[in-house]
Amino acid sequence: MTNPNDKENKDDTHNGKVGVYICHCGGNISDHVDVDKVRDAAEDLSCVKVARTNMFMCSDPGQNMIIEDLENGEVDRVVVASCAPSLHETTFRSAVERAGANPFVYEHANIREQVSWVHHGDPATDKASTLVAAAAAKAENLEPLHPVRVDAFRHATVIGAGIAGMKTAVDIARQGIDVALVEKTTQPGGRLNTLHTLAPDGEKAGDVVDAFYEEIQNSERITVYPNTQVNDVKGYVGNFTLTLATDGENGRADTTVDTGAIVMATGSQSYTPFNGEYAYGEHPQVITLPELIQTLAENSGDENTLTVNGKKIRNMVMIHCVGSRRIPGIHETKEDANLNEYCSRTCCSAVLHAGNFIRETFPGTSIFDMYRDIRTYGRGQEELYNRAAENRVVFMRFEADAPPRVESSDTGNFPLSVTVSDGLTFNEEMTVPADLVVLATGVEPTDISGIAGMLKLPRGNDGFLNEVHPKLRPVELPVTGVFLAGTCQAPMDSSEACNTAGAAAAKVSALLGKGYIELDPFVAHVDEEKCTGTGACVDACLVDDALELVETEVAGQTVKKARVTAALCQGCGACVAVCPENAIEVNGWTLKQYEAMVDAIAAA
């Protein structure tokens, strides 16, 4: 690993010629900020050589203004005042690079999220001018930087061998990258191993698993680790070291795997109703959807009527949204204080699919379907709904605050009765006698607190992993080099899980394909001449192993100096604050640059 920034940082004699470019953002900014005034104010700054405005700086004409000014030599430092840097900083850095300049002589001023969306009128314009002045002052002091380049293992680890993990592994391996596929149970396949046929088209779940099974077992590039969990993670993107713990007949065995990227594919599990929820646990004829599906797989189908637990099912009630779509104030929280406010996405189709199967195989079994909204959104799913109506499944609609009541019954010879106020028939109270009640239980994320904790992965209140941005970076986690696939992110059906798996594989392949990775250069940098080896920075550092004291020879004496592992450094600056000698700085955020910004703000 090299840090080519070491030398250039010393050159601080240069005075930048700054170009300032202010974006209207099509009105998002200019409706509240007087951009012409901001430009005029910028023009008055001594370091600013040109100041311009554009309707959309991110558009080609906007970017071309920057490129032209750089190419003409009018400016050699660039400030764009526009939206949050997370959106367009890379756009403008690459424009600077296309003009032949170093992409890091660029500074971003956020005058949208931090100004026009929260302030109005003159205060907005004044604040925008101040932020631009600060950015220009910093830009004047910017020096060229170079990305930190680290070698990367052409190897990825996929955690969880459900359908998403299996597809991710196959797709990565086919790009010539080795894969470790880690599964905590004995078998790959995950949830699909417990399903019968799949909505909406009726493929056998086993066939879907088999589509990948042979390849993951036989591919030279894929190593499957069954009965295994990740016990320890060290390192950083391109260079992780995992300790895998495998349970075997002779107890636990540990393996170490060097890997460049990690894909989380730990999937989800079914919600278990609490005792007494719709009489679950109190009455044997109240079961969950997964339990029904299991039964269907076992039923011979010779009879006219479905048999469950040895009982013929004449009337069957299916209740949707059990453990999903809960509403604060209406529903009680679970033991872990969560509510499962989300929709579990796959249950509506799975219910209708099972319902159709039953009506078409066991015409003697009647079905009453109690729902809040039928969510057959996907391709082929609305047909399931229509077919259920043709199969004379009786639909009844209930409101979140008036769920059906399931009670033991003494009427006739039905063991259960379900009472619901049916929205489809003028909210009439209806009581359905039933032999079986099936609860369409939703899904919950697998408990991954161990691995998520080790990798410091963000999860929502509901426990699902949170991606960086649902549209811009939907399969990436904020820890560089860690991705996600499948239902560990949110409920989805197996088609959708496979799509996210493919997307994650595409990202991993692009990341590891070259054998090296370039990281942002904004990392701590030690001035060895000033460093006296106090170790204060090492104590302050928040990341294991990012800073350490090493012994070196200086003038025949062994002394201690701080050393940065650039790939681990987060550039947080905790070390800078504690160094008594000012011997450590963060590239691109030096004290001198900060001072210039503060002076500019004070002067504004």
Place this chain on the structure above:
Amino acid sequence: MSDTEHKTDGDKKQMLKQLRKQRKESVARATAIMKKSKKEMKMVRGALSDGPATVPQIAEATGLFSDQVLWYVAAMKKYGEIQEAEKDGAYFQYALVGARETTEPQEG
């Protein structure tokens, strides 16, 4: 994509004439659209010459349909000729942008 650059001015005039003939129908169609909008936008301008007005007021003054008036107002706003003024009840008023000093592009 074409080689008009290599032609002399005279050649080009000739070619344009040819093209006009070829595209007689679309040229006529475009000209009719241009004439109609020129006339009607003049009426809108006229209705605003005494000060700001709402779309229904402009429609009333010009005899144009109100949806058509709104369309012209939106267009003239886009091209920098009209600006939004005070609100009057549920309607906004529109005003002519001073004397048009500039024909430079302004985005809208």
Place this chain on the structure above:
Amino acid sequence: MAEPQVQHFDTIVIGGGIAGLQSALDLADQGYRVAVVEKDASIGGKMIRLSKVFPTLDCASCITTPKMASAAHHENITLFTYCNVDGIVRMGEEIHARITQNPRYVDPDKCIGCRKCEYACPVYLPDMEQGGFSAKKAISIPFSNAIPQVAVLDAEHCMLCGQCETVCPTDAVDYFMEPETFTLTARTAVLSTGFELSPVKDKAQYGNGEIPNVIDSLQMERLLAPHGPYNRVLRPSDGMEPDSIAYVQCAGSRDKSMGVSYCSRVCCMYAIKQAMLLSGALPLADITIYYMDIRAFGKGYEQFYQNAKAMGIEFVKAKVARINEGDGGSVTVRYENQDGGGIQTMDHDLVVLSMGILPGWRPEPYCPVSTDSDRFITSIKPKISPVLTDMEGVFAAGAAAGPKDIVDTISESGSAAVEAAKYMQASEPILETQP
């Protein structure tokens, strides 16, 4: 700017919406050379024309332009905009695409996007990029964040008056341009031709698009966009700020009479989104959504729906039977209340029809790839890889393979990219041998 007759790539992407751009970027980042063919004058698809996008409510252009810009400047991506696809066939190891470059009548290499021509042009036309609510000129830049920023002349509505040519500072206008055809070859193709809204004019009960102040959902996106036609929400008949706005859901989906029996998948969420944006823009307005089932199934979507309810947006479970013109520009909605109220009527100032999603392109007869009974491209392995089509080396992504929101489109596009890469890994690389 004569194009070579035949150009070679690794992958041809048909359709430069968010699906096509994401597939192209994911392939280009792996070193594959990609051609993106787009029929419109700009890339970006529907997404660049939206206001803000659910569920995060980011402004659409803010998150689309980074992708558009990085595709446009990627060293491995070449854009072909304003092009028609005349045919896609497999010939041995290669896919051949016959392409026609439509004439812009403006030289894209010379045009600097200054819009002087647009200002000079005397012919005002409805700007369909703004739902028809505002005007553009017979020569114009498609929209303000279009890529590329090159003016296009509408020859069908050009007077040939010469004004644009006179004012153009770079002599870019060329009235004599002709369509040009060329061929792209590649080892793989991704079809990402997106969707169109089902036309209002086909729906007689809803007035065939002739009732004032009844608009479709994409038009409402423009009214809500920060650089929209009025810069605020006004009703198009007379510029009144609407006080009561209604959404009619499934107006053209789940409706066999329209030939669209499937669910269009995005309309519930975009209607809720628009309703939320409207209540921000018009805090006093009443907003009603007439719906059959609310399908808020994605990550964070149900919470989004519950928030909308808590904000006071009214959800009425009803089937809308008829829409009629009311008094003074109002619109009368006649609906059958499914919650027991029977047939009712209600007047609104503005009614938005959540029209259905139709495929943006019919492959037949241009490309021998199959489509399903829903007319979207058939997936031969819908469970394990929905992007696989029945044409070898050809993959589908985004709304072209069934209605889909942006989140699902983006992951599917990544998946299409990886399938294309897998296909190419399996065959010998031909990259090196090419010019």
